[in-house]
Amino acid sequence: MKTILFTQDPKDYKGDIIVYFLTQEQLSLIDKLPLDKNAANIAKKDFTGEFLKTFFTHLHTITPRILLVGLGEEKNFNCENVRKASSIAISFAKQSNLENIALVVPSIKQNSCFEAVAEGSILTTYNFDKYKTEEKQKKKPIKEISFVIQKEKAKETELILKKIDVICNSVFFVRDLVNENADIMNTTEFVEAAKKVAYEKKLKITVLDQKQIKKLGLNLHYSVGQGSKYPSYLVFLEYNGNPPSREKVALIGKGITFDTGGLNLKPSGIIETMREDMAGAATVLGIAKMAAELKIKKNIVAVLALAENAIGNESFKPGDVLTSYSGLTVEIANTDAEGRLVLADAINYTIKNYKPDLVIDFATLTGAIVVALGHEAAGIFGTASQEIEKLKEIGEGIHDRVWEMPLYDEYAEDLKSEIADIKNLGIKGSAGSITGALFIKKFVGETPWIHLDIAGVAFYDDKPRFYNSKSGTGNCVRLFAKYLED
Ligand code: BES
Ligand code: ZN
Ligand code: ZN
Numbered sequence: 001m002k003t004i005l006f007t008q009d010p011k012d013y014k015g016d017i018i019v020y021f022l023t024q025e026q027l028s029l030i031d032k033l034p035l036d037k038n039a040a041n042i043a044k045k046d047f048t049g050e051f052l053k054t055f056f057t058h059l060h061t062i063t064p065r066i067l068l069v070g071l072g073e074e075k076n077f078n079c080e081n082v083r084k085a086s087s088i089a090i091s092f093a094k095q096s097n098l099e100n101i102a103l104v105v106p107s108i109k110q111n112s113c114f115e116a117v118a119e120g121s122i123l124t125t126y127n128f129d130k131y132k133t134e135e136k137q138k139k140k141p142i143k144e145i146s147f148v149i150q151k152e153k154a155k156e157t158e159l160i161l162k163k164i165d166v167i168c169n170s171v172f173f174v175r176d177l178v179n180e181n182a183d184i185m186n187t188t189e190f191v192e193a194a195k196k197v198a199y200e201k202k203l204k205i206t207v208l209d210q211k212q213i214k215k216l217g218l219n220l221h222y223s224v225g226q227g228s229k230y231p232s233y234l235v236f237l238e239y240n241g242n243p244p245s246r247e248k249v250a251l252i253g254k255g256i257t258f259d260t261g262g263l264n265l266k267p268s269g270i271i272e273t274m275r276e277d278m279a280g281a282a283t284v285l286g287i288a289k290m291a292a293e294l295k296i297k298k299n300i301v302a303v304l305a306l307a308e309n310a311i312g313n314e315s316f317k318p319g320d321v322l323t324s325y326s327g328l329t330v331e332i333a334n335t336d337a338e339g340r341l342v343l344a345d346a347i348n349y350t351i352k353n354y355k356p357d358l359v360i361d362f363a364t365l366t367g368a369i370v371v372a373l374g375h376e377a378a379g380i381f382g383t384a385s386q387e388i389e390k391l392k393e394i395g396e397g398i399h400d401r402v403w404e405m406p407l408y409d410e411y412a413e414d415l416k417s418e419i420a421d422i423k424n425l426g427i428k429g430s431a432g433s434i435t436g437a438l439f440i441k442k443f444v445g446e447t448p449w450i451h452l453d454i455a456g457v458a459f460y461d462d463k464p465r466f467y468n469s470k471s472g473t474g475n476c477v478r479l480f481a482k483y484l485e486d
Contacts (some may be wrong), residue, residue, distance in 0.1 A: 001125050003118070003165055006102055006146040007154050010034070015100030015146060018064045019089040021082070021117075023071045023108060024049035035066060043068060051081060052088055064102070067092060077108050079116040080399045086120030087466040094125075094139050102146040114149065114157055115164060119478070121145055122168040123467035128179045163294060167481045170290035171474030177282040178459060178472030182258035182275040187230040187306040190255060190278065194235050194285055194304060201292035204238040218325045218349060220341035223332075225307030227262065227315030232307035234346055236354070237288050239300045248299040250356035251288070251480075252346050254339045254363035255281025255306040262309050262335030263317055270367070277339070279458035279472065280362035281306060287480045296484045301354050305346035309338045321420045325349050326443050331417040333425035339365045340424055340436050344443040351447050358384055360450040361440065362476065368432030369405075369453040375465070377403040378457045378476065381437040384448035391450070391483055400479040402452065405434060412438045452476065 010018055011034045022029060030043050039057045047055035051072030058065040069085045071077060086103060093101045105117050125142045132138045149157055177185055177193065185193075191207055198205035210231040214222045218234065225232030256277035260266060266274065281304040288302035316322075320332040322341075326348045330341070343361055351359060369379045377395075380388055380402040388404060395401040411434050414426035422442055426435030437451045457475040464470040 001122075001142055002144040003122060003161060004144065004146050005154055005157055005161065006148045007151040010102065010104055010148050013064055013102045013146065013148070015064055015102055015144065016098040017067055017093055017096075017100075018102040018104065018148075019067045019069060020104050021069050021071050021085055021106040022047075022049050023074045023077060025074045030068075033066065051076070052085060054088065054092065056092070065098070071106065071108070074108060079113055082106065082113040082116035083120030083399065084466045086117045087124040090121045090124035090142060090145075093142060097140045099140060099143040100146070101142060101144070102148055104148040112153070114147065115160060118147060118161060118164045119168065120467045122164065123171060126172055126175060126469050128175065128469070128471065166290060166293045167478055170286040170293075171477045173289060174279070174282045174286035174474040174477055175469060175472035177285070178276055178279050180275070182308070185275070185278070186257050187225070187228075187233055187255070187308060190257060190281065190304065190306050191233050191235060194237060197285060197289045198237055201239070201289060203288065203292060206236040208234040216325065216349070217323070218345040219322045220324045220330060221305060221307060221345040223316040223320070223322055224256070224262075224309055224338040224341050227312040228308035228310035230257065230308045233304070234349065235304040235306065236350075237285075237302040239288055239292050239302070241291060241295060242297045242299050245299060248301060248354065248356045249358045249360065250301045250303060250350050250354060251284045252303040252305065252343065252350060252359060252361040253281030253284035254278070254343055254361070254365065255304045256339060256342070257306065257308045259309045259336070259338065260311045262311055262338060263315050264334045264336045265311055266336060273459060273461050273471075276459035276472065277309075277364050278306070279364050279454060282472075283362045283454065283458065283474075283476050286474065286477050287484075290477060290481060291484055294481065294485070298484050300484075301350065301356060303346055303350050305342040307338075307342055309335070324443065328422060328442060329420040331420035331423040333417075333423040337424045337436070339363050340439045343440050347440065347449075348443045351445060356447065358387060358448045358450070359444065360452065362452050362454055364455040364458055365451075365453045366433045366436045366455055368436075370456040372405070372433060373403055373456055375456045375460055377401040379403060379405045379433055379453035380450060381405050381407055381434070381453070382448075382450035383444075384450050387448070388450060390486065391479065394482045394486070395479050398478055398482060400475055402479070405437070407434065407438055407441060411435050415439055
C-alpha cells in the first residue's frame with residue numbers, strides 16, 4: 001500500500017473516491033464541494049455532520065465518488081475522533097472495492113490533524129486473509145491513500161508521514177506474527193523472524209537455545225517448554241541508538257507460542273485463541289524493529305522469552321517444585337500460570353547479564369486483566385513511578401492506553417507456599433492480575449521495573465475496534481514510538 005501527499009486542488013484528484021470530513025458547524029461547506037446541484041441538495045438534506053454519520057454519492061460531474069464523514073460538534077473535536085472517522089472512510093472503501101482513496105485532511109480550530117488521519121486510515125487497511133482461497137472472499141487491498149493537504153505544509157508533513165508509515169508497518173508486523181497459526185509461528189520460526197529483523201536492522205542478536213537454558217539454570221523457563229515438540233529459546237536483540245550513553249532499557253516479552261494451559265488444560269471457549277500468548281514477544285520485536293528504523297536515540301535490549309506450553313508426557317506438573325535462575329524455589333500450583341515463570345527467569349537473567357537501568361515487560365499474563373479493564377486499556381504495574389506516569393499520559397494522548405494497578409504487599413501473602421519459597425498462583429478469583437505481577441516482582445530486585453499486562457489489548461477475540469483489527473491488534477507499538485522518542 002502506498003501513501004502519498006496530494007497538494008493540488010482536490011477537484012483534480014483522479015482516484016476512485018475522495019473523502020471530506022465535516023463538523024456539524026461546517027455544513028455550509030457542502031456548497032463548495034465538487035458536487036452537482038442535485039447531489040448537493042440531497043447532501044444538505046441527508047447529511048447532518050453527526051459523528052461518524054456518512055453520505056456517499058457518485059451523482060456528480062467529476063470522476064471520483066464522494067464520501068462525507070461527520071466529525072460531530074466542533075466542541076467535541078479531538079484526534080481520536082478523527083482517527084475513528086478516518087477508519088470509517090477506509091472501511092467504506094474496502095467494502096466497496098475502491099482501491100485508490102483520497103482523504104481531505106480537516107483543519108479545525110487551526111489544528112491540523114494530519115497524524116490522526118494518517119494513523120486511523122493506514123491502520124484500517126490491514127487485512128489478514130491469506131487463508132481465504134477464493135479470490136472473491138478476500139477483501140480487495142487498498143492500493144493508495146492520498147492525503148490532501150495545503151502545499152505550504154508539504155515538507156514538514158512528508159517527514160511526519162514517513163514516520164507514521166514506519167510505525168504502522170511495525171503494528172502490521174506484530175499483527176501478522178500474532179495472527180499466524182501457532183504451528184507455523186512456532187518458537188523456532190519466531191527466532192527466524194527475530195534473526196531477520198536483526199540482520200536487516202544490523203542489531204546484535206544472541207540466542208540461548210533449550211540446552212543452554214537448562215544448563216544456565218533457567219529452570220522455570222525450561223520447565224514451561226519441556227512438554228512441547230518445539231524447543232524453548234531466550235533471544236536478545238541489542239539496538240544502540242545512543243552509543244555515548246551507558247543508559248539502557250530492557251524490553252522483555254512473554255512469547256508463549258501456544259498456551260494449552262499445560263496439564264491444567266484450558267477449557268473450550270478459552271483455548272482457541274491461545275496463539276495470542278506470544279503477543280508480548282511480538283510487540284517487543286516490533287518495537288525493536290521500529291526503533292531501529294526511526295533511529296530512536298535510546299539503547300535498547302529486546303528480550304524474547306519463547307516457549308510453547310504444551311500438554312504431553314514430558315509436560316511439567318502441578319505440584320513440582322522448581323529452582324529458578326535467581327535461586328528462589330517455586331511451587332507449581334498451576335501449569336497455566338506459565339507466563340510469570342518464563343518472565344521471572346528471563347527478567348532475572350537480563351538484569352544480571354545486561355544490567356539495564358529500566359526493565360519493561362509485556363505479557364498476555366492474565367485473563368483477570370480482561371475482567372478488570374476489558375479491551376480498552378492495558379494494565380500497568382511497577383516500581384518506576386515516573387516512567388509509569390509518562391506512559392499513562394502519552395497513552396491517553398494517542399489513545400493507546402494503560403491504566404495503573406496497585407502492587408499491594410498484602411496480596412503477596414497469597415503467593416506463600418508451604419513447601420517452596422513462593423508458588424505461582426494466588427487465590428482463585430481474587431486480584432489475579434496483581435498476584436501475577438507480584439510474582440514477577442520477586443525476581444526483579446532493585447532495578448526500576450514496569451509490567452504491562454496486555455491480555456485485553458493485544459488481541460480482540462470479539463470484534464475489530466475502528467483502526468484496530470480483530471485478533472492481533474499491535475497495540476502498544478504506537479505508545480512506545482512516542483515514549484521512546486521523548
Ligand atoms: N495466557 C493466559 C492469560 C490470557 C487469558 C491471555 C486470556 C489472553 C487472554 C495465562 O497464561 C493464563 O492462563 N493465566 C491464568 C492465570 C491463572 C492460572 C492464575 C488465567 O488468567 O486464568
Ligand atoms: Zn496460561
Ligand atoms: Zn499464558
